[in-house]
Each structure stands twice: as C-alpha cells, then as structure tokens.
Amino acid sequence: MRPPRDSDAHDGQFQRHAGELLRFLTRQVKCSELAADLRQETWLRFQRRGSDEVGNLRAFLYRIARNLVIDHQRQLQARPVQEDVSVELASEQPGPEQIVGDGQQLGRLQSILEDLPPHLRQALLWNRLDGLTQKEIGQRLGVSESMAGRYILKALEHCQQKMDWMP
Incomplete structure (x- = not known):
C-alpha cells in the first residue's frame, strides 16, 4: 500500500465540498x-495554494x-455589449441560392403553364395575377361563372400535379 501523495490528500479534501x-x-x-468550469478553476487554485496553511478549508474554497x-462578472461588465452580428447582417433580400432556386422553379412553372390549353391558362392567370373573380373571368371568356371556376380548378390541379409540390 502506497502512502497518499499531497495531490491525493488535496483531492480528497476538495471532493468533500465539490458538490x-x-x-x-x-x-x-x-x-x-x-459553474462546472469555475469549480474546476477553484480546484486548480486550491491545488496551487495547498491546504497546509488553511484553517477552515470550506471557507477557503468558498472564498x-x-x-x-x-x-x-467583471469580465462581463468590461466587455462591450455586442449585438448579434447575424441580426445586423440579415437582409430581407433573397440570397444567391434562393434566387437561383426561385428562377428554376419559375422557369418550370412557365413551361407547365404553356402546356395548359389557352382558356385554362388565361382563367388561372386572370384569377391569380389580376385578382379577377370567377364571374368576371366567365364574362371575359364567354362562359358561366361555374365553368370559369372549373377552368381555374383544372389549371391548378394540372400545375400542382406537374410541380410535385412539396409540403
């Protein structure tokens, strides 16, 4: 059995108060x-100092x-408060990846719209882009309001099917 080293004795003394x-x-x-980092630093400083000259070990560790x-706390106060850089640099403008992706999707949508019969494509564009009602679209195309609604629905179903919309 080996005699305890000073570091073993220090370790045992420290472990009694570590939790x-x-x-x-x-x-x-x-x-x-x-807190765990500060406790580790407490241990390191305690080791450097030693316990031979300490009267009340617990009070010494707490000190x-x-x-x-x-x-x-002083370091935190001395440091200038920094805003989150990502917030400052954030832009409402789309990034390059977004622009390329949107361009590709737009090109795909244009080709899908070109595949539609002209009356379905026109009904969808008037409804979605110009904000026309089914009644107004029906009047322009010379069909009933309900038929204009069916044109829009058919065009939407075609686009959704071809675009393979992702949730």
Missing part, C-alpha cells in the same frame, strides 16, 4: 456549464469560488 461548491456556483452564475464569480 456543494457546484450548487453554489450554479446559483451565482445561473449556468451549470459555467476562491466567490472571487472567481466576481472576476467573471
């Missing part, structure tokens, strides 16, 4: 990952931990 320190640090910084929290 308690982590809870304390988590309450202070409101982030469990940061190190509290000082680390204060240092962290």
Whole structure:
C-alpha cells in the first residue's frame, strides 16, 4: 500500500465540498456549464495554494469560488455589449441560392403553364395575377361563372400535379 501523495490528500479534501461548491456556483452564475468550469478553476487554485496553511478549508474554497464569480462578472461588465452580428447582417433580400432556386422553379412553372390549353391558362392567370373573380373571368371568356371556376380548378390541379409540390 502506497502512502497518499499531497495531490491525493488535496483531492480528497476538495471532493468533500465539490458538490456543494457546484450548487453554489450554479446559483451565482445561473449556468451549470459555467459553474462546472469555475469549480474546476477553484480546484486548480486550491491545488496551487495547498491546504497546509488553511484553517477552515470550506471557507477557503468558498472564498476562491466567490472571487472567481466576481472576476467573471467583471469580465462581463468590461466587455462591450455586442449585438448579434447575424441580426445586423440579415437582409430581407433573397440570397444567391434562393434566387437561383426561385428562377428554376419559375422557369418550370412557365413551361407547365404553356402546356395548359389557352382558356385554362388565361382563367388561372386572370384569377391569380389580376385578382379577377370567377364571374368576371366567365364574362371575359364567354362562359358561366361555374365553368370559369372549373377552368381555374383544372389549371391548378394540372400545375400542382406537374410541380410535385412539396409540403
């Protein structure tokens, strides 16, 4: 059986308070990952200092931990607040990929519309682009309002079928 090394003794002393320190640090910084990092830094500083000259080990560990929290808060205050760069750079304009994709889809839609019989294509375009009602389209094409509605529906079904719309 080997005699305990100083680091083993330090480790055992620290481990008695490690869970308690982590809870304390988590309450202070409101982030469990940061608290774990600060606890690790507490351990490193405790190792450097040693426990030979420490009267109250628990108080000593808490003092190190509290000082680390204060240092962290000072760093946060000293850092200039930065806006999210992605928000500043965000543009409502479409990106190159979007433009190319939209262009391809538009070209595909144009060829699909060209495949439609002229009266179906015209009924759909008047309805969707010009905002005409079925009654107005029927009057322009010389058909009933319900027939104009059927033209629009048939054209939409054709386009949807050919475009293979994705959800």
